[in-house]
Amino acid sequence: MKYSSYFSKIKKEAPKDEASRNAQLLSMAGYIHKEMAGVYSLLPLGLVVSENVKNIVRKNMNSLSAHELHMSALQNPEIWKVTNRWDDAVVDNWFKTKLKNDTELGLGFTHEEAVTSMLKQHVYSYADLPIYVYQFQNKFRNELRAKSGLMRGREFEMKDLYSFCKTEADQKAFFEKVKETYLKIFKEVGLEEYVYTTYASGGVFSKFSIEFQAISEAGEDSIYVDEKKKIAINKEIYSKEMCEELGLDFDNLIEKKAVEVGNIFNLGTKYSDALELTYTDEKNTKQSVWMGSYGIGIGRLMATVAEIYADDAGLVWPKEIAPYQVVIVPLQDDPEVKDEAEKLYNSISKIDPSVLLYDVKGSVGEKLSSADMLGIPTQIIVSKRGLIEGKFEIRDRKTKKVTYKTFFDIVEGDLKD
RNA sequence: CGGGGCGUAGUGUAACGGCUAACAUGCUCGUUUUGGGUACGAGUGACUCCGGGUUCGAAUCCCGGCGCCCCGACCA
Numbered sequence: 001m002k003y004s005s006y007f008s009k010i011k012k013e014a015p016k017d018e019a020s021r022n023a024q025l026l027s028m029a030g031y032i033h034k035e036m037a038g039v040y041s042l043l044p045l046g047l048v049v050s051e052n053v054k055n056i057v058r059k060n061m062n063s064l065s066a067h068e069l070h071m072s073a074l075q076n077p078e079i080w081k082v083t084n085r086w087d088d089a090v091v092d093n094w095f096k097t098k099l100k101n102d103t104e105l106g107l108g109f110t111h112e113e114a115v116t117s118m119l120k121q122h123v124y125s126y127a128d129l130p131i132y133v134y135q136f137q138n139k140f141r142n143e144l145r146a147k148s149g150l151m152r153g154r155e156f157e158m159k160d161l162y163s164f165c166k167t168e169a170d171q172k173a174f175f176e177k178v179k180e181t182y183l184k185i186f187k188e189v190g191l192e193e194y195v196y197t198t199y200a201s202g203g204v205f206s207k208f209s210i211e212f213q214a215i216s217e218a219g220e221d222s223i224y225v226d227e228k229k230k231i232a233i234n235k236e237i238y239s240k241e242m243c244e245e246l247g248l249d250f251d252n253l254i255e256k257k258a259v260e261v262g263n264i265f266n267l268g269t270k271y272s273d274a275l276e277l278t279y280t281d282e283k284n285t286k287q288s289v290w291m292g293s294y295g296i297g298i299g300r301l302m303a304t305v306a307e308i309y310a311d312d313a314g315l316v317w318p319k320e321i322a323p324y325q326v327v328i329v330p331l332q333d334d335p336e337v338k339d340e341a342e343k344l345y346n347s348i349s350k351i352d353p354s355v356l357l358y359d360v361k362g363s364v365g366e367k368l369s370s371a372d373m374l375g376i377p378t379q380i381i382v383s384k385r386g387l388i389e390g391k392f393e394i395r396d397r398k399t400k401k402v403t404y405k406t407f408f409d410i411v412e413g414d415l416k417d
Numbered sequence: 418c419g420g421g422g423c424g425u426a427g428u429g430u431a432a433c434g435g436c437u438a439a440c441a442u443g444c445u446c447g448u449u450u451u452g453g454g455u456a457c458g459a460g461u462g463a464c465u466c467c468g469g470g471u472u473c474g475a476a477u478c479c480c481g482g483c484g485c486c487c488c489g490a491c492c493a
Contacts, residue, residue: 011443036485144418313453331452332451334451363450364450364452366455
């Protein structure tokens with residue numbers, strides 16, 4: 001794609017209404033647009049990154065034999081009243097709205113009730129279980145205080161997976177599989193060395209839930225980490241007894257700031273019992289369905305990667321989620337340079353469409369810093385100087401290492417080395 | 418929801434209660450320049466967030482809204 005076909009502009013100055021690094025950089029590079037506090041739109045480039053993240057998540061969900069579906073954001077109060085989660089005194093972050101006839105509706109902040117209620121029409125027998133379903137869905141949470149850019153918004157896209165099992169043992173086994181799968185996801189988006197499996201409050205459902213916390217100063221959570229075991233415990237449940245129970249050495253944990261990029265729960269039979277989702281077993285007796293729910297905030301994950309990887313010059317995307325693998329920069333507004341850049345662009349496009357031609361007029365410095373800000377992993381700089389020698393400069397955005405290659409090397413060889 | 422800060426061209430900032438609201442950047446048209454946001458010239462662009470009030474006179478002071486940021490609380 002040619003950069004000139006995008007409408008977004010790269011800004012030199014940070015917007016004054018953003019203090020967090022992720023929002024500043026994503027906004028300056030034209031990946032996001034702020035609509036209002038805690039509400040962001042994804043611009044074309046941001047959408048590609050988001051889709052790349054989602055595809056990694058999707059692939060891993062599918063590997064669990066989970067099926068993707070898509071539920072409505074609008075929620076029927078009736079089912080939420082059954083589980084006592086409609087009342088604002090119980091759940092204080094609802095966005096509620098009304099039909100023309102004054103009937104109340106909610107905008108979903110999660111979907112346990114909706115999915116459980118839906119499955120009542122599909123689950124009857126032990127033969128119907130287990131069921132694993134997930135979706136990517138915009139959640140709405142009426143936060144008192146949105147903050148840190150995409151880290152805590154009022155509307156955000158979440159992958160939520162729900163499991164429905166015959167027995168507690170089945171549910172727990174699946175929970176463990178999800179735990180492993182989540183670690184694979186975070187590894188694939190580039191956060192392997194940052195993410196800690198973290199014990200946290202299980203709320204009303206169980207003793208613990210498992211959070212996936214990415215170490216970052218931008219995080220709003222505090223966790224105590226065991227660096228060897230790659231396990232942590234959230235400050236909210238941190239105590240000597242708790243550490244002993246979890247097999248952690250209370251005196252050897254280090255406190256760190258972290259971003260919660262995922263959270264998984266064993267829900268037991270709380271929702272299925274309340275909403276009467278049951279199945280008939282082999283002995284023709286009615287049984288409770290065992291549930292779990294598993295979330296990943298897509299925007300938050302993207303922002304976390306942006307925050308962690310960025311350097312002084314701007315964004316740095318890991319290859320796995322970068323909007324493009326290669327950006328070609330014609331350094332001078334010189335006909336010959338532009339021509340060569342375009343030729344190279346056309347040739348690479350045929351092999352790998354993940355290439356961007358930065359065909360914007362401007363000074364040398366402007367082009368180089370723009371390319372840096374975009375965060376695309378590999379830059380190919382086409383310059384007068386290079387053309388004299390018949391070579392192009394290949395620059396790694398992250399390591400800043402520079403190599404020189406001929407047109408033939410680039411088109412016939414493997415760019416990745 | 419408690420506390421603090423802020424609201425001025427598209428963007429980032431300035432302006433003692435007093436000239437036609439300034440500077441930078443962006444954008445348009447020239448000329449120039451080309452290895453880290455190039456230089457010059459000419460243009461363009463603002464009911465100073467909204468509503469009241471004080472005053473001869475308000476971007477500036479006061480009151481009330483709304484919005485944005487930060488700290489805290491909250492976060493099934």
